[in-house]
Amino acid sequence: MFPRMAVRRVSPPAAFARPADAADAPALTRLLDQLGYPCSEEQVRARLGFGPPDRRVVVAELDGDVVGLAVLELIHPLHEAAPEGVLTALVTEANARHRGIARVLLADVARRARQAGAQRLTLRCHRRRDDAHAFYRALGFDETHLTFDRGL
Numbered sequence: 001m002f003p004r005m006a007v008r009r010v011s012p013p014a015a016f017a018r019p020a021d022a023a024d025a026p027a028l029t030r031l032l033d034q035l036g037y038p039c040s041e042e043q044v045r046a047r048l049g050f051g052p053p054d055r056r057v058v059v060a061e062l063d064g065d066v067v068g069l070a071v072l073e074l075i076h077p078l079h080e081a082a083p084e085g086v087l088t089a090l091v092t093e094a095n096a097r098h099r100g101i102a103r104v105l106l107a108d109v110a111r112r113a114r115q116a117g118a119q120r121l122t123l124r125c126h127r128r129r130d131d132a133h134a135f136y137r138a139l140g141f142d143e144t145h146l147t148f149d150r151g152l
């Protein structure tokens with residue numbers, strides 16, 4: 001017989017998602033910079049304040065710190081009966097990656113999209129973002145479309 005040993009369970013991260021507010025502007029500025037879109041705190045505050053009603057800005061908090069950002073936009077294509085949820089930004093703080101933060105954010109955003117009547121969630125992701133491709137595939141997204149860009 002082995003002596004009885006205390007079993008220590010490893011808990012999942014206690015990260016949770018919540019809507020962003022103006023006080024999150026410094027964290028959002030840092031996260032947008034990490035996503036590759038540098039901007040000022042003032043710009044972030046202005047964008048939060050004047051965003052369209054169909055935009056949901058969600059942050060992930062872990063141990064009191066904002067460590068992730070997801071932005072959901074709802075669009076209403078003429079050719080579809082239901083609105084479509086579009087994930088226009090997703091980023092986890094560089095030193096908090098691989099801890100389930102984006103998974104928590106995505107679950108929250110998907111719930112909000114469903115609540116708004118959407119039946120699908122789509123996104124575009126640059127070809128060079130290999131980590132993100134692996135993440136989306138792991139979370140059940142399929143590659144379905146090509147996207148095209150042209151400056152105006």
Ligand SMILES: CC(C)(COP(=O)(O)OP(=O)(O)OC[C@H]1O[C@@H](n2cnc3c(N)ncnc32)[C@H](O)[C@@H]1OP(=O)(O)O)[C@@H](O)C(=O)NCCC(=O)NCCS
Pocket residue numbers: 034035089090091092093096097098099100101102103104124125126129130131132134135136138139
């Ligand atoms: C993509 C990104 C948001 C993932 O964030 P994250 O918090 O590290 O992801 P999670 O820890 O929630 O990962 C969930 C699952 O995705 C998969 N995954 C995440 N990152 C991965 C990687 N680099 N390689 C392979 N699989 C990966 C894993 O299956 C993981 O589950 P597991 O940890 O149980 O194996 C993060 O890497 C990031 O911010 N990248 C830079 C910004 C970016 O490219 N954003 C996307 C713009 S379209």
